[in-house]
Amino acid sequence: MYIPYCINMLCAAAVLISLSGPSWGQAAEACGSADDHLFYCTFDEGARKVGLCHYDGNITYEFGPANGAPELSMTRPVRDVQYTPFSWASQTIFESVALLNGDTRYEVFSSTARGPYDGKTEGGIVVTLPNKPPVTLTCDAGSVWPKDPFEGIGQIGSFIQRDDLDLLQRCLSNLPDRAIPSECLGTYRNVQIANTSCLSGQDETECWEEESTQWTALAERMYHQTLATLEQNGDAQLAIDLAASQDSWAQTRELDCRVKGVLVFAPDGGEALCLALYAADRMSFYSAVAAFSEFDG
Numbered sequence: 001m002y003i004p005y006c007i008n009m010l011c012a013a014a015v016l017i018s019l020s021g022p023s024w025g026q027a028a029e030a031c032g033s034a035d036d037h038l039f040y041c042t043f044d045e046g047a048r049k050v051g052l053c054h055y056d057g058n059i060t061y062e063f064g065p066a067n068g069a070p071e072l073s074m075t076r077p078v079r080d081v082q083y084t085p086f087s088w089a090s091q092t093i094f095e096s097v098a099l100l101n102g103d104t105r106y107e108v109f110s111s112t113a114r115g116p117y118d119g120k121t122e123g124g125i126v127v128t129l130p131n132k133p134p135v136t137l138t139c140d141a142g143s144v145w146p147k148d149p150f151e152g153i154g155q156i157g158s159f160i161q162r163d164d165l166d167l168l169q170r171c172l173s174n175l176p177d178r179a180i181p182s183e184c185l186g187t188y189r190n191v192q193i194a195n196t197s198c199l200s201g202q203d204e205t206e207c208w209e210e211e212s213t214q215w216t217a218l219a220e221r222m223y224h225q226t227l228a229t230l231e232q233n234g235d236a237q238l239a240i241d242l243a244a245s246q247d248s249w250a251q252t253r254e255l256d257c258r259v260k261g262v263l264v265f266a267p268d269g270g271e272a273l274c275l276a277l278y279a280a281d282r283m284s285f286y287s288a289v290a291a292f293s294e295f296d297g
Contacts, residue, residue: 038097038152039108041123041139042066050125050139052097052108052152054078054159061099061106063125074101082107082174083156085187086149095153098174103130110149121147157187168214182280185273187211208272215279219286226286233293242289253278 038059039052050063059081064070082098082105096109107126123144128134146152171184223246230239257274 036155037146038155039110039123040143040145042143043137043140045140046143050108054155057159059097059099059156061108063106072101072106074099074106076100078156078159081156083153083170084174085157085171085184086154093149095149095156097153097156104128108153110144110153112147112149121149168211168218172218180280181283182277185211185215185276185280208270208276209268212272212276212279215276219279219282222283222286226290229290230293235293238289238293249282253282 036054038054040049042049046066048064049066050061052059052061054060058075058077060073060075062070062073064072076099080100082100084094084096084098086093086095092111093114094109094111096107098105098107100106105126105128107128108123109126110121110123112121121144123139125137126134127137148154168184168187171187172181175181175183223242227239227242230236230242253275257271257278260270260274
């Protein structure tokens with residue numbers, strides 16, 4: 001009997017473990033469409049496995065022994081999962097998605113070195129319980145499928161039907177402590193590539209213009225929020241100084257990005273990416289200013 005939400009994929013573990021990963025046919029049987037199979041790997045030399053897929057607007061996670069019923073199975077609407085897209089500021093292609101089961105967070109990740117693809121993809125699960133340090137389960141070497149994170153977990157960005165600004169805000173809100181906003185660079189661009197609406201260059205780093213617009217809007221919003229914080233704290237002079245700094249920064253940012261070539265193969269030389277990165281860095285600056293005002297007050 002066919003049961004949706006990846007049950008069949010996990011029941012076929014004995015077959016899957018002997019291969020480099022599930023075939024397109026097996027993925028299709030599990031989730032209704034081969035394109036909806038997001039992640040699979042084994043643990044403890046094939047003794048246990050995890051499966052992740054998208055089916056009918058939901059993300060399903062299943063974990064358990066290689067031969068038997070899953071120990072944990074949960075299905076969540078796509079909009080309720082915590083998706084962390086790859087950041088182009090990173091030297092590693094890292095995609096992850098987290099599902100909550102009560103107070104416990106299960107984050108599935110897929111990672112590979114940036115640059116010429118060599119197929120050495122790693123993955124695993126980070127389990128976080130309240131008031132306890134995270135526990136990481138690392139996939140068996142060579143068992144992670146698909147090998148390209150963009151083809152698996154990276155598809156989730158295209159499933160999330162939200163406006164572009166909210167996609168960035170969603171990523172920012174899910175960043176861990178001490179992470180910087182620039183780690184969310186590429187959020188909108190990744191969705192464009194997944195929807196084949198973004199022009200791809202030699203290494204798919206083009207088409208930043210629309211995302212740059214979103215970063216600029218976010219930075220502008222955060223600037224005004226920071227001004228309001230300073231005024232609320234009674235730091236009138238600091239607010240005046242910040243406004244003057246903002247005017248200077250905006251002009252410097254535009255001039256720097258006109259002359260700083262960061263993407264050789266992009267039609268604009270990487271100006272749009274440069275503007276987005278400056279906006280992300282500026283958001284870190286706003287956070288520091290607000291924190292200083294709170295401490296000083």
